[in-house]
Amino acid sequence: MKRYWVILMMMLTILGQAPVSGRTLTHPPIPEESSAIEKVAIVVLKEDKDEREIRRMVERDPDLHIRHVYKHAINGFSVKGKQSDLESLLKKEAVSAVSPVNTYYVHFNDNIKLIGGINARGYYDKKNQRLTGKGVKVGVIDTGIDYNHPDLRKSYGGGHDLVDHDKDPMETKAAGGQGTLHGTHVAGIIAANGKIQGVAPEATIIAYRALGPGGSGTTEQVIAAIEQAIKDKVDVLNLSLGNNVNGPDLPISLALNKAVEKGITAVTSSGNSGPNVWTVGSPGTASKAISVGASTPTMKVPFLNIAGRKIRLDLLQGSKDWQFDRSCEIVDGGSGRKEELRNADGKIVLVERGELTFTDKAVNALEAGAKGVIIFNNTKGRFFGNLERGVTIPVAALSKEEGEELRTLAKEGSLFARTYIIEEKDILADFSSRGPVTSTWEIKPDVVAPGVAINSTIPGGYLPLQGTSMAAPHVAGACAILKQANPDWRPDQIKAALMNTAKPLINHEGKPYRTYEQGAGRIQLDKALKTGTIIIPASLQFGKFQEAERLHEHSSYVTIENVSDSNESYSFSLPYKEQGINWEMPMSFQLKPGEKKKVEIKMSVDPTMVKKKIHDGNLLLIAGAEKIRIPFLYVLEEPDYPRVMGFGLGKGDKENMYRYEVYLPGGAEEFGIAMFDSESLRFMGFLDWKRNVGKGQLQQEIPADKLPGPGLYLAKVFAKKAGKEDWIETYLFVKPDGRLEDPEPSGNNKGILNE
Template identity: 30%
Template sequence: MPGLSAFARRTSDRRAAPPERRTGRLRPLRPWLAAALALPLFASSSTAAQANGEDEPTRVWLVELAAGADASALDAAASGLDYTLRHDFERVWNGVSVEADPAVARRLERLDLVEEVWSDVVFTGPARVGTDPELEAGRVPELAQAIATTRADEAHERGITGEGVRVGVIDTGVDYTHPDLGGCFGTGCRVAYGTDFVGDDFDSDDPEHAEPRPDDDPADCGGHGTHVAGIVGANGQVTGVAPDAVIGAYRVFGCEGSTSAEVILQALEAALDDGMDVVNLSLGQSFQWPGYPTAKAADRLTEEGVTVVASMGNDGEAGVFSGSAPGVGEDVIAVASTDNPAQRMDAAFVAALDRSVGYKSIGDVADPEPGTATDPLAWFGRACADDAAEADIAGKAALIVRGECTFKEKYERAVDEGATAVVVYNDRSGPFGGAGVDDLGVPLVGVTDTDGEALREAAADGDAVLEFGGDTVLVDLPRGGYASSFSAYGPAPDLAFKPDLAAPGGGIWSTVPVADGSYESLSGTSMSSPHVAGAAALLLQAEPRLEPGEVRTRLANSATPVVWGDDPELGEYEAAHRQGTGVIDVVAALDAEARLLPTGVNVGDGTGARTFTLTLTSDAYSVQDYDLEHRATTATTGDERAPDFVATEPEVTFEPSHLRLYPGQSATVDVTVEPGADLPEGTVFGGRITAVPEGGGTTLTAAYSGYQGDYLAIPVLAHPDYPRLGAVVGQDPETHQFEYRDLDEGETFSLAEGPDLAALVYLGHQVAAMEVSLANTATGEVVRWERETFLPRSPGPDDAVGIHLEDLVAQRPNALEAGEWTLEVRVLKALGDEADPDHWEQWTSPAFTLTD
């Protein structure tokens, strides 16, 4: 059952461990299971407690029901089982949330009317305003330029502003007092709908604050939701994509921390009940499958006529197959991110340069006060602990270059040595942000590499001073028009084509709560998604009868390709499984007179030719001729966490290659793609199919992706350091991560007193199922645990998961006895047939001894 999380543990980073301990940066089976790991069962349960007969602590489970079954049927079938029904999600997802212990959850899944029992997950909270994640350069400038990129501003000139269309924002809430968002909440206001499902203190990753405390006020104390709402529909100092749309604010995060799938499902349900036409989800969990409840619930909303838009995810640096749920949902519009040429930043004037430089405060350090100035800058070097100081910085502002050690180390060292301000400049192109730094009462700001070098030269003359004035400046960026470095790659684990399309998403200057300064620049696919949600509102104002699938088709068909920003010999266009069909063009979508479906095609795996069918339908009032064309996109190959990029020139044929359509007519085209025998196995390739109208008009685009080779050949349990056994050392009380050490020779493990034993498993790829069992080497007795299904892959090259014996025993208190045992892990590969032994991988541990 999807409850293996009950014995999956998160551990700490390898670098933090003592040298004599062989540890890994280990995470739970599902990266979103932080809340589960924080609950008493996982944070403090013990085999001793279970041996003494104490009850297993309860937790929240999502019970997916078979077609035709409902909560009352479950109640009748589960008579006698000790569980509490929390919420019935009948309208958005055929299932319920319950509170029960793991043993009851296992018994629920065995019922005929139950499809799956899922662990409720944690959706990590967005960074607070002013503490951007440290994403690499390439930020969109301001909202005005971003809506020009998508041509939403031209739609406004036509009088298409989203008027009358309702857009639900499921996020941290919205500061409806912001003048750009209407200044009020309720009937007649811009923010007319919404509720708070959780309360200010809620954090599903913190056991003391994991229970929601809902109320009716969706006010935002985190900032992220206000920023997203501004992109959708601000109308004031900044202008959003749909400045006259009605906004629904559905708050699913507290002021800090994480939320849960159960809460998100409730918000989806409320958005449907409130009649939202569009719903935006600038949230998600990476490496996920389309079958997870949040993705399926989002799909259900589209069946009810709601256009659902979601972030593809920010794990682009983790390679392919890194998309997020609910974005990977079949009918959800998953949005990638692109960068524009400049970013708006706070400005400091430097008289020695006769110009202003853009800066950003780092971590939780307070912004410099306008009207203040630094002492003269002194070049301090890299400022890591073992670096020699380049100058005496007592009573001066320290100028430091980024890299080699954390911002926290650099900042604390500079303050310890008497710096009155700290300026860090980038060691690569463009601006940056950072987190994890506490305020020591000394300003800490970051500047670009070019501005940093200029300040370093001026500092040599002794007269470089930063004067903070409260103004802003546009800072040039190196990757304008290219895919954002953080934007996640598809395809989905079932090879489904994702993302669907792209929009500006880095460094967007938009609204934040008035208390936080009213405007800020934030980055992520969280910012690209509301561009598309706003664009959907524009289309729905122009054509209210458009169905969600038609909205996606219009936007995807008319998108502009994202060019490949690196070695031109590797291709002209960014990978299809990174950009979808490209960046939305609102005017082209409004003016489209035909449709090309499907907009994204999975051509599967293999090494030979693949054939698929596209359907072209005319909505024009006259006869139109179309020519079919193909352009390849850059492919990714090799290690999916750090892929190489290769050029591909597949042979593509169309049958027919030319179409003449009369008004209202549809015609099909068979497309055959021959990737080529020289394309390395393990490559994800793709391309763009365009229907080009003769005589002008909107070119229609569909895209495809495929896997070269046998998808089932991807190894899962092949990491050189994992699987292996480890003894549990301890747990970080804040991160809930565990540390492990190698077993001592002849070491034994007491069922009553510990130490706890764990199997450390690295998942090389997403798996369809995992099974865990223990075998007694003397008697042959085998103890099995319920299987876990649809697991994400380990995110990075050194990530793994910990399966704790303590938690196995907690689930089956009397199943094990003293003696010698081995532990076995079996995984069913993605898209594998469980009846085929070749589709499974397994690992058996060395023997270990359990004592009473």
């Protein structure tokens, strides 16, 4: 199996009916997995045990082999063995969970000014002392770092390579597309100190190379990196990585929570699978970490005006500005091949995504005399991309729907468009993953930060990139500044200061984003440094209400701490009145400097009068001159979360075997992988099928002889629960020799890598 998954989240309907008219799908007998198959799993223990006790517990089964014993990140160990032996571990009283090893991926200056009003004088604390992150250690778990980069030499403080098991965390320099630059880019946003300046330029970067060639790594490697960071006693830990699994119980999320308990402020990206809800991925689901979504810094966005209609263009990273002083004709350029661009001279070329790289399309158009290129998506929704090298004409992206409409107009007759520019900032990036978190119903992300067109260090130079990977290190750098200003602050205080002072963002329509889309909002570091009040927790979840309960009351508690130098008065404003919901807020009170008070907030709901499945908003605390918003959320009944997510398929650990992984947030009454002929949609059978599957990660090996004959197939991965069925679709190609070709990305989510 490849070391990376292609994550697919397309939720499409096959003609809205059964694949073959008049025919129902019959389920085969449940396949039995061979007990001889070996897997690697993370075993989580209920209580701390030393290595000797763990080995004594496992050595009774000679077919189980301990790989790593974790002492800090989690209470547990990783082990390799047969499926049947791994299952036997679950029967042991000391074992809390046995979870298959997952694969994690990297998520892929004006922006620094945006998060805190920084000017030439820099950041200052309440005592007017300059803040640069000096004395604060920031761990970066990523693809390594080019510590020879002139902008990072001063900041680099050593590290560890958890891929090659040494102390040299240098970025992968392999050729053939396996080289990496992500960790160097992330480190530069945090603490570059040279030609460009990071958020905390004098912080010390400790690099942990947990993701190897191609930018992928396993749960074992990432947890080992967290373990080492705890040993190294870093102050802040950044993880710009993740998968598409929206679950709070994966080992890496648990390990991050443990790191926070050890005093480390953990920051992680929420994922690049937006804009739909329920797309935030692990470890962005970790309850105690700061999960970060992506917003836009100040950008000049081009719009086309076609017969009075406005169409937004998204410039590719590396493109020159899109500026035309007169109307220009748009012509269809097919997929951007040279032979399809004969009519491109002096015009804007509209081409479809696919078959060629973005750069190849742009170069072909340039050579054909085109003035600009618009690439429209070949799957639903918008996309963001990068040019591999500079091209002297502008290149922009468009959604599939808009692109197909323009193509139709261009074919019907001459199509002319005029360009105008609108300046935008503080808009959520479309790709930024949204919450809530399944099972715990928590608000994630917690905050957002700039993650579009972020210029930073890479091996050998500089490059603008985008993704929540770029947003998270802005927050990690901000945490380093806050830690320098307040050395005794705990992680929850640092997290609360950023959330309590964040700026709620407004969408294109002038409406506020939902709390589970932006958390508390975009961070404002300057305000966080000056805040006189901290509220913990900084967001509230009131749980899940069942309709059968006529009236349900729920209480949440917050601790309000006066961190100013003077007495302060506090009072809550009553939330907006909504039918079926009543609130009981605390009475007004005062606190002396350093004093704190725990107060109760009561909420009662009559489910028969409330229609929405998800209800969210903000409570408002008046703290002297400050107005602090506290995001809250509750869900009614079984909300409309995806019943299946995070599907990946690749080669198994043994010859003639394939392995898939999938995450079932609430389990499934029925689960399967149905195969259809790609052209006729004729049902070809099940690759796998099961009933009554428990919630969480499911991993299964499939023998090659279960594959259908050679050809291209549509695979529908489905799960049913509580009367709702969801599915993911992907194409699988079986070669003439019977081998399965690794699937290509489909849909508008191509994993977490977003360079």
